[in-house]
Amino acid sequence: MQRLHLQGGFGEKGRTSVLIDDGESRVMLDAGIKVGAPPEDYHPLLAHPASEIDALFITHAHEDHIGALCWLIGQGFAGPVFMTPTTQSEMSATLDQYAHVFDLATYPVSKAAIEVFEPGDEISFASQRIMTGHTGHVAGGVWFAVQSGGKRTLYCGDVVPESAVFPMTPMPEGDMMLLDCSYGDDRTPASVRAERIVAWVAERPKGSVLPTPLSGRSLELLAILSGPLAIADLMYEPLREQISVPKLLKPGVAERLAERLETTHRWKPGDPLPNCPLLVHDGMGSAGPAALALEMAEQSGHPVLLSGHLPEGSPGHRMRELGNADWFRLPTHPTLPQNRVLWENAGRPRLMGHSCEAKALEEIQHALPAMVTIAATGDSTEI
Known part of the structure; x- marks a missing residue:
């Protein structure tokens, strides 16, 4: 028993x-x-x-x-x-x-x-x-x-x-x-969700902020977004470590993501928001570089796309409720x-x-x- x-x-x-x-x-x-x-x-x-x-x-x-x-x-x-x-x-x-x-x-x-x-x-x-x-x-x-x-x-x-x-x-x-x-x-396939996110980003060529957890969804986003891309400077080493053991990823993915990671621009707090998609952690805007990036985006009207769970009271939840951020789930x-x-x-x-x-x-x-x-x-x- x-x-x-x-x-x-x-x-x-x-x-x-x-x-x-x-x-x-x-x-x-x-x-x-x-x-x-x-x-x-x-x-x-x-x-x-x-x-x-x-x-x-x-x-x-x-x-x-x-x-x-x-x-x-x-x-x-x-x-x-x-x-x-x-x-x-x-x-x-x-x-x-x-x-x-x-x-x-x-x-x-x-x-x-x-x-x-x-x-x-x-x-x-x-x-x-x-x-x-x-x-x-x-x-x-x-x-x-x-x-x-x-x-x-x-x-x-x-x-x-x-x-x-x-x-x-x-x-x-x-x-x-x-x-x-x-x-x-929810019954919507991940492929459909990914297509919506890619289209949303493409429609905002002057840049956007995409809050994401440091692990998991960050690599999923890195895999689907093409073209110029920026990440919070503090994300670089953790992401590089996550893809350093190929057996923890699907075949061929580690090599592809490693190449993609090396082409990203590294954004630091104090820098202006870039004119390309910016990945920042965490996904709720409650901590990490995302807290500052969301504050900057809200003040300037810069596009924000949230893609995960938003606890009530979190900055991401508040921005979505006010219409200051969009939300598409990336499964x-x-x-x-x-x-x-x-x-x-x-x-x-x-x-x-x-x-x-x-x-x-x-x-x-x-x-x-x-x-x-x-x-x-x-x-x-x-x-």
């Missing part, structure tokens, strides 16, 4: 976290934060004291999956933290932007016992066996399949089954699947048809959807009849 504790990301977007307890050990999957949330909802809702959690496994270095790491250490967690080398290399940049200043200074990741593994590795920890595989979401991002107590839970984290840049490894069959439902009932999560295929290939197990509000889960239950639509952060269930 496994007991699952939904610690964040269920019935909401952000602070993604799950605890799996098989009666002998407790393994936590992800420790995210929720951008724009009040203090009581910013970090995961722990089902047990942090000191009683035996290990933490991280899928990737986006803030809604790793942003609470310093906080968790401060709460008393002292177990090993498992992540891929790419996640480890990107971890500090994410925590610098999203961890609370006190936690970052008092409980730095240097205090964490980090253990590195490669996508595709199988890890045995205490009584639990964890399979891993590529997610298609970011370089080095992984899904987890946790086997213990005679049951197997599949945790997607964030996945993209048909990315043009990153591979996704097929998941095994399981008894429970925690599915990335970020896009709810970095699965569409509903893709989720249907993932579920069927996993043997049609019981389902819970994360990174999605309950109302949206109800709207997709017709396609995913095993979906538990009332699952919410703070709930627990046995399988």
